[in-house]
Amino acid sequence: MASPKKPTPLSIPLLFLFLITITITSTSAKTFRCSTSGATCQSVVDYLPRNRTTLRAIQSLFSVPDLHSILGANNLPLNTTANDVVPAQQKLRIPFPCICCNGTGVSNGRPVYTVVPGDGLWHIAAEVFSNIVNSTEIQLANGIQNPDLIQVGQNLTIPLPCSCDEVDGEAVVHYGHEVVAGSSIEGIAKQYNVSQETLMQHNSFTGPQDLKAQDIIDVPLKACSSMVSNNSLDYPLLVPSNAYVVTANTCVKCKCNTALNLRLQCEPAGINASCPLIRCDDSPNLLLGNTTSSGCNATTCSYSGYNTTVQTMVDSFSTCPAPPGPGSSATTLNDAWRLGIFINAGLLCLLFV
Incomplete structure (x- = not known):
C-alpha cells in the first residue's frame, strides 16, 4: 500500500487559506430575537471606525438623515458639527430604524452602501462596517448568488442586528453592544442596569464562556417614561439614560x-x-x-x-424618596428603636414598684 503523499510547499499555504475561508464564512450571524412580525422601532448599535474620519462621513455611511440623531444617541453637545473629527477606534452609537421579521430584527431600509472599485463583501463587512455584520449576512440580505461578483455602483442594504421586543412588559431600546476584551456578563449587566438573566436570555447564553470579545450582543436599555400621546408623530418616544x-x-x-x-x-x-x-x-x-x-x-x-x-x-x-417598605433596613432600624424604648420603659417601671 502506497504511503500518503506529503503536502508540497505550495499546498500548505493553500490549505491555510482554505481554513481561514472556512473560519470567516462560518462566523455565526449576529441576529437578535424579535418575536412580533412587522413591529418597528428605533435601535442603536456600536460602531468603531477603522481609520480617522468625521461625523459627516459616518452619517453618510449609515444613511442617517439627521446628525442630531447621532449626537443625541452619544450625548454629544448640540453644537457639535458634522466636520468634527472622530479618531480611529472611538466607539459611537449609531441610531437606525428596526423591523421585526421571521423571528429576528434587522435594520429597516438603511444603511445602503454603494460599491466602489476594489470592494468585496468581506472588505465591506469587516473593514468598512467594522464587523457589525458579516459578509454572509450582506450576501443573503441582497440576494447575491455569487459573492465574488458585485458591481461598482451597486447599492447594498446592510442588515444591522436589532430587536423591537418588550422586556418584562416594558418597551426598551435594544442596543447592539460590542463586547470589549475582558468584559463579563455581570459587568455589562451592572454597567447598563439590566439583569444578568435578561442578558443571558436575550443572547441565548448558556454561560460566561459564550461572551466573546468583539461580538455584538443585545443589551435592552430601559427607557425614560414620557407623557407623549399615541397620536404624536414621534410616538413612542423612547430615550435611554445618558442620551x-x-x-x-x-x-x-x-x-x-x-x-x-x-x-x-x-x-x-x-x-x-x-x-x-x-x-x-x-x-x-x-x-x-x-x-x-x-x-x-x-x-x-x-x-x-x-x-x-x-x-x-x-x-x-x-421629588422625595419613597418611604421604605416592609423589611427594609430603615424599617428594621425603626422597629429596633421602638423596641429599645419599650424595654427601657419596662425597666423604669420595675424600679418604681
Missing part, C-alpha cells in the same frame, strides 16, 4: 434623567430660530421644561407630542 433626542421639527430636546426615576425631561432645543415660544397648554404661565415645586411636590410643563403644533401638559410628581 437625548431632538424632535418636533427640531424644536424640542428630550433627555432621560436618571436622577428623577427615569423621567423624560423636555425643553426647547434652541437650534431652530423659527420655533415658537412653547407655553404649557394647561398653565400658560409655565414654559416647556419649567418646573415649580413646594416641599416634595413638583409641577412641570411636559412635552406630550406634536402633529401640526407642539403639545404640552402639566405634570405633577413627587
Whole structure:
C-alpha cells in the first residue's frame, strides 16, 4: 500500500487559506430575537471606525438623515458639527430604524452602501462596517448568488442586528453592544442596569464562556417614561439614560434623567430660530421644561407630542424618596428603636414598684 503523499510547499499555504475561508464564512450571524412580525422601532448599535474620519462621513455611511440623531444617541453637545473629527477606534452609537421579521430584527431600509472599485463583501463587512455584520449576512440580505461578483455602483442594504421586543412588559431600546476584551456578563449587566438573566436570555447564553470579545450582543436599555400621546408623530418616544433626542421639527430636546426615576425631561432645543415660544397648554404661565415645586411636590410643563403644533401638559410628581417598605433596613432600624424604648420603659417601671 502506497504511503500518503506529503503536502508540497505550495499546498500548505493553500490549505491555510482554505481554513481561514472556512473560519470567516462560518462566523455565526449576529441576529437578535424579535418575536412580533412587522413591529418597528428605533435601535442603536456600536460602531468603531477603522481609520480617522468625521461625523459627516459616518452619517453618510449609515444613511442617517439627521446628525442630531447621532449626537443625541452619544450625548454629544448640540453644537457639535458634522466636520468634527472622530479618531480611529472611538466607539459611537449609531441610531437606525428596526423591523421585526421571521423571528429576528434587522435594520429597516438603511444603511445602503454603494460599491466602489476594489470592494468585496468581506472588505465591506469587516473593514468598512467594522464587523457589525458579516459578509454572509450582506450576501443573503441582497440576494447575491455569487459573492465574488458585485458591481461598482451597486447599492447594498446592510442588515444591522436589532430587536423591537418588550422586556418584562416594558418597551426598551435594544442596543447592539460590542463586547470589549475582558468584559463579563455581570459587568455589562451592572454597567447598563439590566439583569444578568435578561442578558443571558436575550443572547441565548448558556454561560460566561459564550461572551466573546468583539461580538455584538443585545443589551435592552430601559427607557425614560414620557407623557407623549399615541397620536404624536414621534410616538413612542423612547430615550435611554445618558442620551437625548431632538424632535418636533427640531424644536424640542428630550433627555432621560436618571436622577428623577427615569423621567423624560423636555425643553426647547434652541437650534431652530423659527420655533415658537412653547407655553404649557394647561398653565400658560409655565414654559416647556419649567418646573415649580413646594416641599416634595413638583409641577412641570411636559412635552406630550406634536402633529401640526407642539403639545404640552402639566405634570405633577413627587421629588422625595419613597418611604421604605416592609423589611427594609430603615424599617428594621425603626422597629429596633421602638423596641429599645419599650424595654427601657419596662425597666423604669420595675424600679418604681
